Amino acid sequence: ILNVEQSPQSLHVQEGDSTNFTCSFPSSNFYALHWYRWETAKSPEALFVMTLNGDEKKKGRISATLNTKEGYSYLYIKGSQPEDSATYLCASRGNTGFQKLVFGTGTRLLVSP
Amino acid sequence: DTEVTQTPKHLVMGMTNKKSLKCEQHMGHRAMYWYKQKAKKPPELMFVYSYEKLSINESVPSRFSPECPNSSLLNLHLHALQPEDSALYLCASSQVSGTGGNQPQHFGDGTRLSIL
Numbered sequence: 001i002l003n004v005e006q007s008p009q010s011l012h013v014q015e016g017d018s019t020n021f022t023c024s025f026p027s028s029n030f031y032a033l034h035w036y037r038w039e040t041a042k043s044p045e046a047l048f049v050m051t052l053n054g055d056e057k058k059k060g061r062i063s064a065t066l067n068t069k070e071g072y073s074y075l076y077i078k079g080s081q082p083e084d085s086a087t088y089l090c091a092s093r094g095n096t097g098f099q100k101l102v103f104g105t106g107t108r109l110l111v112s113p
Numbered sequence: 114d115t116e117v118t119q120t121p122k123h124l125v126m127g128m129t130n131k132k133s134l135k136c137e138q139h140m141g142h143r144a145m146y147w148y149k150q151k152a153k154k155p156p157e158l159m160f161v162y163s164y165e166k167l168s169i170n171e172s173v174p175s176r177f178s179p180e181c182p183n184s185s186l187l188n189l190h191l192h193a194l195q196p197e198d199s200a201l202y203l204c205a206s207s208q209v210s211g212t213g214g215n216q217p218q219h220f221g222d223g224t225r226l227s228i229l
Binding site: 004031032034036041042043044045046049051089099100101102103104105106 | 117144146153154155156157158161163168169171203207209215216217218219220221222223
């Protein structure tokens, strides 16, 4: 059974601040790590899917890194904007359980103008 | 706008009612999922369909009955639910490529279900 943990649970930053969150997952039997952004009253939106140790992905001001040997991923937001306010979820998939993702509880980000 | 459409958005039902949740996607995805999400908890996988066949059932009680009538539609039939089944039910879809775990999932907005 996978156990995916995220920290911090919530974060309040000012517009223009850069921030980062952590996702921890079991490193054994790792297959893929997903990041999603979930705005209130909307559907979760896929940000990144990462599979390779050392992988880095970027989408605009948001980037993510992956360390599969130690079982963690970081999500970075550069120059936060109020529209970045959302819950950021990570989800891990192991080698067993076809297409089964196990989600963390998320980091809730609030960016104040 | 989401590419995965769920109806209804809200549903209130009694414990003896029978109702269905519907999910539709037209992205050509051949994997579809149902998740249950309680407040302040992560989404929990319930069912996975791959090529219209049930591939994962996460030991979900039989009062929840999934159905995938074609590659675009996914239903969740509800009967004799309990108050603890009140939650947000999310549908998602993805491509099936190799073992599929490296394909992002596309989510609907969810159905907020309340059991009286």
